[in-house]
Each structure stands twice: as C-alpha cells, then as structure tokens.
Amino acid sequence: MNDSVPAAPPAASSLRLVRYALHGAFYALLAVALAPAVLGPDGRAALLPGTLLGLAYGAGALRARRAARARTGLWLAVLTALWLAGLLLDRGFSYVAFPLFFLHLHLLPVRRSLPAVAAITGAVVAAQAAGPGGLTAAKVIGPVAGAAVAILTAYGYAALYRESSRRQRLIDDLVRTRDELAAAQREAGRLAERQRLAREIHDTLAQGLSSIVLLARAAETADPDAPEAVRARVREIGRTASDNLAEARRFVHALTPPALDDAPLPEALRRVTARTVPGAAFRLDGDPCPLPVDTEVALLRLTQEALANVARHARAEHAAVTLTYLGDQVALDVYDDGVGFAPAAGSASAAAGRRTFGLHGMRERIADLGGTLTVESAPGEGTAVAAVIPLGAAGARGGDPRPRASASPQAEGVHP
Template sequence: MSRTSPPPATAAPDVPSLRVVRLAVHIAFYALLAVALGPALLGEEPALVLLPGAALAAVYGAGVVRHRDRPVPWLLAVTALWLVLLALDARFSYVAFPIFFLCLHVLPVRRSHPAIAAATAAVVAAQAAAPGGLTAAKVIGPVAGAAVAIMTGYGYAALYRESQKRQRLIDDLVRTRDELAAAQREAGRLAERQRLAREIHDTLAQGLSSIVLLARAAETAPGEAARARVREIGRTAADNLAEARRFVQALTPPALEDAPLPEALRRTTVRTVPGAVFRVDGDPCPLPVETEVALLRLTQEALANVARHARAEHAAVTLAYLDGQVALDVYDDGVGFVPGELPPDGRRTFGLHGMHERIAELGGTLTVESSPGEGTVVAVVVPTVTRPVRGAGGTPSGSWGRNCATSHSRPAAAIRPRTVAP
C-alpha cells in the first residue's frame, strides 16, 4: 500500500481525532440516506426504494458496529445496494460522497481511486438519465465531490500517520520513564548499600576491632589490669550491640544520645587510644545530627587506624568551633604513610574512602597529611547549621543554645598539634 494512502479500516488506531472523523462520515452517510428516502417515507414518491434503502442502512450499520476482519466484502455489499438505489432514483447520488470516503478508508490507493472514478461515473450516468438530461453542472458536481473526498482522504491519512508517530513517541516516553525510574531505584539501592557499608565499617567493624585489641591486651596484663580490660571489652561490646540495634531503629549513635559531641569524642578518644589527648577550642554550639554522626564516625575510624597501624607514642584529637565552621583534627606521631598508596599487603581499605564520602555529603572538606616517619594528621572542616539543642537524654539544653557564628574564628591549620607532650 502506498505511503500516502489512507490506512485500512482494521489498522486505524483508536485515537479520539480519528474516531471523530469516522463518526462524521457515518453521520453524513445516514443523513444523506435519510434525505434521499424522505419523499418515499412521506408518501410523495413510490415506496419501491424503501426496502433496498433499509437493507443498505442495516448492512452499513452492521459493518460499523462489528469489528470487520474483511472490510472489502462489506464495502462491496454497501456499494451494490447503493447502486441499486441509484438506478431506481437519481436522488441517491448524494450518498456517493460518504461512499468515496469508504473506498479511501478500506482500499489501497491503487484500487480506491479507480473505485471512486467508477462511482463518479455511475452518479453522472444516473444524473444524465434524470429529467433535464446531462448538463455541465451534473458532471462538475460529482467530479468536484470526488476530488474533495480524495483530498480529504489524504488529510485523513496524514492525520493517521501523525497519530501513529505521536503514539510511538508516547510509547518511547513511557518506556524512557520506566527505565529512568528503574535506574533511580537502582541508584537508590546502591547509595543505600554504600551508606550501610560505611555505617558498618565505621561502627561494628571498628568496635569489633577494639574488642580484639582489648582482648589481646588483657591476655598479657596483670590481674587487676586484665579485669579492667575485660570490663572495657564488655562496654565496647554493649556499644556495638546498641549500634546494631540502631540500624534497625534508625536512631542516632548511642554515644551521642546521652552526651553532647565533645563529650562523645572525648570518650571515644580515651577508649580507643588510651593516653591520647582530647581538646576543644572555641565555644561549643549545636550541630545537625548528621554532622555530629559524621564527626564521631571519622574520629572512630581515624583513631582505630592509629591503634592498629601507626605505632604512635602520642596522639591528639582537637575539635574547634570556628566562625560558621567546625574543624576536627586527629594527629599522631606514628610511622605515617604515603597518601594514595595501597598498604604493604596490597589490601584496599574502605575507611578513608568512606570518610571522604561522609564529609563531602555535608559540604565539607577532608585532608590527610602524612609521610613515612612523620606521623599523620587527618583534618576535617564542615560548615555548621544551627538546630534545636539536644542535651543529655535527648532533652533540650540551654547550655548548647549558642550559635557557631559567635565562636572563635581561626583557620584549622592553626589548631593542629604537631608535637604532643607526653
């Protein structure tokens, strides 16, 4: 079938615009048929045309209502009944106009145009046999009607193609939307897995590592010191159990539930690296929960690395409240390392990468300064946002109600300890 020909009846998509066009053709058919049958219905003309007229209306309606798997036989039946009526009365010439549309709608272009030409010739012949004989008007009228029908049919074909194109576009958009939604869901799952990996690494893994170190220390410690280590193991295990429950309850870390951030960091420092120094600079101010959690996790990770790898004699943690920022430095005078290089065993570490991600999500910066034999400084600067104050047990506390904007304003580098007294 030609690209410019109207589509077959069975292929037309069920879209509102095309339904309106088809409905208009059907209404025009029945309206013109009623006008042609009018004199016979009113008794002004012989009733000879009523029976074939009723048959034509019934056959046409049956083809419209039922889904036609073979529309060509239906078109032939409609055309045959119309030709019978046309032979009986030239008044049925007007019904040819919707017949033209049916030919364009059902037949391919190589057949629809000859069919329209034959129907036009039949109309001209019927008009010539009517009173008054053949005139120019009786020829021009049917030919003009056929031409209008053909041009309208091509417009209908263009509308059909446009509807198909729009439907394909809609299908593409729906498919793209579904793919985007699936990609977003997958990205969300990956982000959640990454977040949980950081949480587990920064909490449970570090706590279990501390338990292992304490257990080893208890093995070689004298009696009272061993019992103290065992008690410390119990406290660390209890904290880990609380951390595991937090994953289910989505609560803040236990260390921050009953103490403000400086106290939580002090406890973590003393517990993870006995003998390490903790210091607070500036006036403490309230921070968002996610900022406090990130600083606590970073301190745990950095101190765990000091305890496991640094072999340091001294370590220090400094928390500084600056003007619109909070800075955290973790320093040790241990063996150091070359930032960016893999450990000697070739094992990839997740901690530093996780720390960078945590701080980046808060809009802060993390810097690691180290070299072999020169110790290590992990420095973090995070912007502060004032929030409702949370005291011990999660209740408001007036002592934590100050704004960080009123605190000291010093660069982070100024508070990093390069040497720590024994």
C-alpha cells in the same frame, strides 16, 4: 493512507463520533433520495433497492469492526451494487454517493479505493446527464468536487491518525524511559548507601570489635598474680565497647529521616500530611509514647507512600491520616475517597502496578516489625491503608526507643 480502518485508534471517543456522523450522513442522504418514493408516486420502483440498501448498511456497520477484510469487501460490493440499482431507477440516489466515497476510501487500499471513487463519480455524472437538459458543466463539477472533498478529507484524517499514533508512541517511550531512569537512580542510591555503610562499619565497629576480642584474649592470658593488669585490660574493654556503642547509635541517628530529627512522630506525620496532600486531615488518638526508631521510620515511610499515591492517582476530595496509640500497639490509618483500585489485580495496569509495588515493600517493612498491613480498596470506592504494630514486637526487633538529646552514650557504656 491506511489500508483499512484502524482497529484501535488512539482517540477512541473522537473516532466513535466520526463513525456516528458518517452513519447519520448516510441515512440522512438515503432519506432524501427516497423522499419522492415515500411522499409521492414518483420513483416507487427505487423504494425496494433503497430499503435493502439501508438494511444492508445497518447490518454491515454493526459487524464491520469484527469482520474479516474479505467479508468487509463483500459487504461494500453489495452496498455499491444496491446503490447502482437505485441510481438506475432514480437519480436521487446521487446524494448517497458522498458517504460511499468515505466507505471506499476507509475500507479499501489506495490502489482500489481511488478507482472505485472515480467509478462512482462517473456513474453519478452519467445518471445526471441522462436527465433533463443532458450533460452540463454543473452536472460534472458537482460530483467531481464532492469526490475531491472526500479524498482530501480521508487523506487528512489518515495523516492526523498517523501523527497521533506517532505521538502516542513517543509518549509511551518517554514514560517508560522515565520509569526506568527512576528505578536505576533508586538502585544506584541503595548501592551507594550500602557501600557507605559497609565502609563505615568496617572502619569503626568491626575494628572496635576486633580490639575487644584481642583485649579479652590478653586478659585471659594475663598473670593471675597481677590483678591490676587484669583490671586495666577489663577497663580498656569497657572503654572500647562504649566507643563502639556510641558509633552504633551514630549510625542509627544517621539513618533516621530528617522529619524525625526535631519533632516527635505525631508532629512529623502532621507535617508530612499537610505538605503531601494539602487539605488532608490528621488525627491523633491515645497518649503518645516513645517508639523504637524502626517503628517510627516505618510509620513515617508508610504515611509518605500512601499519601503520595493519593496525590498521584486517587483524585480524592478528602483524605485523612490517623495515628492511634493503643497501649500495647500502635496503629496508622490512611484513608481517601478517590477513584480506588483493585489490590488483587497485580500488574493489571501500570498505575495499579506502581501503587501496589510500593505498598508491597511497606508490607514487608511492617511485617519485619511484627505488624500487619491491610489495604482495602475497590474501583470508585476509595482506599484505606491500615497498619498495626505491636509495641512488644517492635521493641524486640527495632531496638531501644530513640535516644534523646540528654542521653549520654558514655554513661550507658560497659564498665567493669
């Protein structure tokens, strides 16, 4: 059993219900004990200690969770003394012994709570024995059985609390381990992809550029009286540059998400919306036009991240994705009417932390394209994520629009 009442139980609502039930039982049994004094002339002397007992219990119960252990022990001693005074004046106070059992068992360590329960049980037996009929087996069995029930209940509660706390710790460890494993896997994937691209660039583009440099130097040192040799060098430079341009486009195509391989951006966003948040709406405004690859990838990734947050955290009834072509810029809006969060809270909670971390990365990606990303949300008010990318800036930073299947790399190569 715990030495004292836990300060932060895992199931706060259930424990509050238990405390309220204990408070209600105390006052109900105290009312039963004081009923003869209130309704008739018998037991009027017990009215004063009974009233003081009720007031002391109420005052202490309001401060018990914030009080120090020494002050809690003093409060419990005062309650016990007032109860004994009432018991000496009226045997009806024997009913109040049952909630006192629980108070001693929960607020005192085991080495003190069990002797206190035994003493209270003895006082009840003595008070009952002093009444009509003297000491009988029923007057002993009743209080002892009540004490035994209280002890077993308190021990059972303590065991359930320890088990609940242990399970909560295990759940927290599992969640933390899962997040660490996911982060490690993402980092390993990034490193592997970086190494793969480094090898590819070294074996193709870097070698091709080195060849171009060597051919250019050879052309510079060629005999000016042999123009055919110079033209041959220049043609070789053109072929090498064309081959490297094709390799560069192959890299860009390999980095393009599969969702954009066989569909334009609006259709890809429509599919992602329907797949990630069933029932979410997708709207297209304006006339679609070809966008640079980086811009399309950024808008697709932003939609995936925002909709994943909606599915995991928002508990929304409605969500909508809007892609708008505005001539000189493209805008993307993702809205949901869910529980929302506080964007400025940072790491105030784990969930909010995971949500803002992903959006922070997307904000940097959009900023690299010359655009802006705005997140508007508040607890209970839903969330709106809006990105705007100027097409001029996107074209300058993101390269030429995505080549179509009919485009020929050789046709756009460098020729003399």
